Amino acid sequence: MAKSKGDGATAKTRGEAIGVITKGSLVEGLEMKLDSAQNVEDMKAGKFVVIEGDKNDFFSMVTDMRLDANNQEVLLHPPGREDDILRKVLAGTSTYNIVSLRPMLMMPKGAVDDDGPRPVKAIPSHFSEVQEAMEHDVAKIFGKEGDPEGRYFSIGNPLDMDTQVCLDMIRFAERSNGIFGKTGTGKSFLTRLALCGLIHYDKAVNLIFDMHNEYGFKAMKENGSSSTFVKGLKQLFGERVAIFSLDPQSTRARGVQADHEVYISYDQITVEDIAPLQDELRLNPTAVESAYLVYAIYKERWLRTLLALEGPDVEEFAREIGAHAGSLVALHRKLKRLENFPFMVSKVTDGDVVDRIMEYLDKGINVVLEFGQQTSMLCYLLVANIIARRIHEMYVKKSERFYATQRTEDQPRQLMITIEEAHKFLNPTAAKQTIFGTIAREMRKYYVSLLVVDQRPSSIDDEVLSQIGTRITALLNDEKDIQAVLTGVSGTEGLRSVLASLDSKQQALILGHAVPMPVVVKTRDYDTQFYKDMGCLDDLPEAERKAKIDKGTVALYGDN
Template sequence: MERSRLGVVTDGAFNTGLTVRLDADRSTEDLRVGEFVVIEGKSNRYFSMISDMQLRVSDPRLLSSPPDDAPPLVAHALAGTSTYATVEVKPMLMLDLTSDLDELRGPQSVRTIPMHFAALYEASEMDFATVFGKEGGTNFAVGTPVTMDIPICLRLDRFVERSNGIFGQSGTGKSFLARLLLSGIVTSRAAANLIFDMHSEYAFDKQTEDGHWVRGLRELLGSQVLVYSLDAEAAARRNVDVTLIIGLNQIEAEDIMLLADELDLTATTAATAGLLGDQYGDDWLRQLLAMSPDELAQFCQSSGAHPEATKALQRKLREVQRRGYLTEKASFSLIDEMVTALGKGRSAILEFGRHDSPLDYMLVANIVTRRVRRLYQQKMERFEETKAEADRPLQLMITLEEAHKFLNPTVARQTIFGTIAREMRKYNVTLMVIDQRPSGIDPEVMSQLGTRITGLLTEERDIDAVLTGVSGRSFLRGSLASLDTRQQLLLMGHAVPMPITVRTRSYDKEFYQDIQRGGRAQELPDVVATDIWAE
């Protein structure tokens, strides 16, 4: 396919990017900040991104006395001579055109820049395929360029092998994007998935804001997806596989500390819970709730616990005791059976039903994930002992909405989710965090996210947070600020060779048919650019 020329390089530096003067017949209105373009150098092809645009004049008198209501003929006569436009372009990858080896390896990190007057072109379909690959296998088409209809693919195998994040303000389509990605991950068998579905977004059909009904993952993917529920009443009405029961004996001090804001707990809570755990083990919570005033006083005297702090903790934890899914004692068998199913490649959605308060969500998600991670740790240790591929645990990705509640700086080091994020892929368990407030997530956790997909963000602190640890962040701010409120996203990180702005594909009948066929079975290209973008 012949490319369409845009202009020529006139200025620039390796660290700050290149300035390209647009040809006289090209308009800035035909281009977009964040657009994927190509510079043809003498020896290299540079796959690049537009980071800014500027209007310029060669005669300063035009600025002091601009022509009023200039007819089109006058504007056309001035264009390219007295008036012109430039775009700032940042090379992201380069392909050595003189080396057969580089042709085989695909685009690599940029190590130089082109000379003056190297031509800038619109990217062709072949350029997109060279960098992002074609759909098939674990290459999943997540959308298209904003101004073109060419699939942009995400490498799902790379996406799941590190923790990742989906961000954007309310209404930008985070949940629907998560459905797209989860559908692709399940059908490609890139990973098993554990999805904490706080607001009943994923399992069953859901009505959109414009009144249309979209399919849930259970209806779309059938027996590949198991549905668990905390709500026994809802489970009786819907196609739920297991109703999950949580025992007081399964709640640890870590879980209670996570609820500090919800229960208005004091700084002495951890010490008090620790003393209870030392004396009563797993039965500490049941024992505390059952204590009479005399028994509580006796415990405080023997253990050194503060009487008033212990009384306050008992009173506040009665709110936890009243949850409908809790019982005095329960085994971990239901969660263990879930892990067995995950190990066989099935995915699980845990619905909260009417138990959808932040307290319920944070408590249950932490308990379940801690058990899952312990079992995966045992599986990985077994694999390291035997070195048998049959013992290698299948990659698991845990999807977590409202992630800042679990990963804010105050609690990130105390929760199992913070541990998983910092471990990266140590036990083949990673996170997909979904949030509209990335600034609420601990910066250390944000820096560990391999791939970030972000919709429009308007708060400066949220923009700064989502670009934490990303190389070339100054060039990406403009792309992030130029996104529409719906169906436009910036992809960056481990699962894409270079950042790119896309219009997400629709979650509709065409998508359902594609997923149920297992995706378009095209072969992957011989060359797919390696990941060199994340710091």
Template sequence: FLARLILAGIIRKRAAVNLIFDMHSEYGWEAASEDKHATTVKGLRQLFPGQVQIYTLDPDSTRRRGVRDAQELFIAYNQIEVEDLALLAEELNLSEASLENAIILRNEFGRDWISRLLSLSNTEIQEFCEQKMGNKASMMALQRKLTRLDNLKYIRNTLPHNYIGQILDALSRGIHVVIEFGSQSNLLSYMLAANVITRRIHQAYVHQTERYLQSKNPLDRPRQLCITIEEAHRFLNPRAAKQTIFGTIAREMRKYFVTLLVVDQRPSRIDSEVMSQLGTRITALLNDDQDIEAVFTGVAGSQNLKTVLAKLDSKQQALILGHAVPMPVVVQTRPYDQRFYAEIADPDWSQAEDAEVLLAAQQAKSELGL
């Protein structure tokens, strides 16, 4: 709910265009309500019908939930790189030897290396390893484990259409994109799709930024992009952060007009270097000491703030600190209800919101004795 409020504010303020990896289908069309008087709450597509587009990796699941006008999204084997599989080494139980053989295959077959590997017989693998100095056992293990990707509904051998290019085109036009996973919300599926799609979009943004810096033409300036990822520690733990595209983006500090909205319940599992790069942190009540310690990585006066965090209510209170506010502020988050729906569509909404934020800051300042 807090993440949806923030994203709605970003859209309403036109602060950035959003790419949201919606692991549990909670941001796009609708989500379960916490209010006993309502079963569902509106998603971003209902709040901003002309500005938000839903893409789905599981069209059947999306249709069953009554989502209208969702675009199908597929990924081809030739869009998956060895670096994507390195991220999934734990999920696929891939050894270092298997990844080394994946590099040999890529060097030989190029972008089509996965399709070629899956089509090889045992005899052909034997011959290939003898010629290219590969390891037969490791390559056969790699082939066997990559067959799990066939179970992902959105994977295809080849694609006649560039779906990721279609998403990039929507973002460049200021259309916010929510990618739903439906029944494909397991970690293997989520991590693979998020990494592949983000890597390609980031490459395009790097190219656009370099063109803009060369031309100095305002029309070439990329739109500010905010990428939202849930279960962020899966991409940003100390091992993964050094090899995933999300770790690269976090270290670049918006250098290429791309930033992250990191959503996670276990911040202690996120690499400390990445945590120190997060410009603004919005934190609800935490009970684990390691998580509390991680939230205040690199923050001056953290001991007093830990006391403040410990006193937060379990619902609808959050501590905001960092670039977005001149000082740490405790806020009471607004209900996600009919009044919010009406006010988010009000042309004068931003002025009313600014007044509420100012009042909250003054109240928090008083409570902290500052």
């Protein structure tokens, strides 16, 4: 039975009254006159409040504040700094503060938890009371970590509140997601948090293209102190994470033994892997067409054959296959750079690395591919394209088999691929050529989604951005980047001001598929308590630690 407004039990759960609604609309949002006892400096953009209507509670976000006055004469002759009494007399009568609110969700009074919050389709009446949100309000909207289903993962706290804001990890794994923010705002830290949630609750298996060696093992703390390091995914989750390395020597120098060393043969590279590198290699379209001519004759040996040529032989070869000589010479010269990569070999002797990665993923073991000192953008684009393309091909086959048999044992594990510098893969030109553009547009039809990390979301193709389910965004200053992040979101004016006013560290605006409403959070600390919450092996009793290691070893290698 629903409780009435005057019910004592309800009163105990109400937050402090901070003002009343004075005007507004469904489209443009509402305005609250701040109570004279409240300090306007306590009202921060992104703060979470609750409007108590007659029939519904409206969960809302503070988007703007302004100072106002009944009598403009007061503003022409303001009281001096020493006139403290006069200033207090004027406050709340002649002068007052207006706070702009954006209602995000509404819930009927007396609704049971199963009803859940609903989209806003009404507004509260004049003089409806506005209250500070309380812990139970936040939990009602965002859930609480520790539920039996393992659905909710705490990503941080609302501003000025000590309670959890949780991502719905089931919904997070369902779609491609983005983590955005300008350089130095902690994107890698946010990415580690999101990956920890996916791994801890086993909602997706992950393939992480780790360009700067920040996710597998130790990484430098976000405060930039060279003497302070935080644990990587391998240290937190042990055998549930495998490290593959393109630069084994660099990996060993950091005190880490890679689970697998990565080598790629020239015969594993297709023209489709080269085409997206046009900008990086400064190739014209004719050069790519010439590559297809070589492939048509030599098939998988096309690149090895081309790179074996020297000087004048390239022009002669162009005449033989009917290619434009100048374009083929340019293609040959640019692709010669691949021979400088130590992981490129004529023949792979230790098995196909993609098959090996797939074995780990099939077992539910997350793979971090470290690049070591091979941090050139050409290297990153090439390797990520080659591996992701073939992994996707395998997932398409597995998915088609599942759709045909409809047997549970044939259902592929949900895979999330993490890429940094995402605009290099997903700009309007590359998105039509790379496998990553295909994955983003497929909407997990084949059980593969993306976690894109980037500082310039405005450079990402609009169609791809529209498919990003959840956006976790740190501070952005560029107006084009802010507009890109808010593409397809209603009420963008208020959110734009919130996004531009974030702190440069440990604050983020989260919106989209995995949260019921946009929310600004102070992100969770990545510290020893977090390690314990994730079940870090180093922090477990010896017997339990050994049992977990043994269990992981069996998962990796079987009982033998």
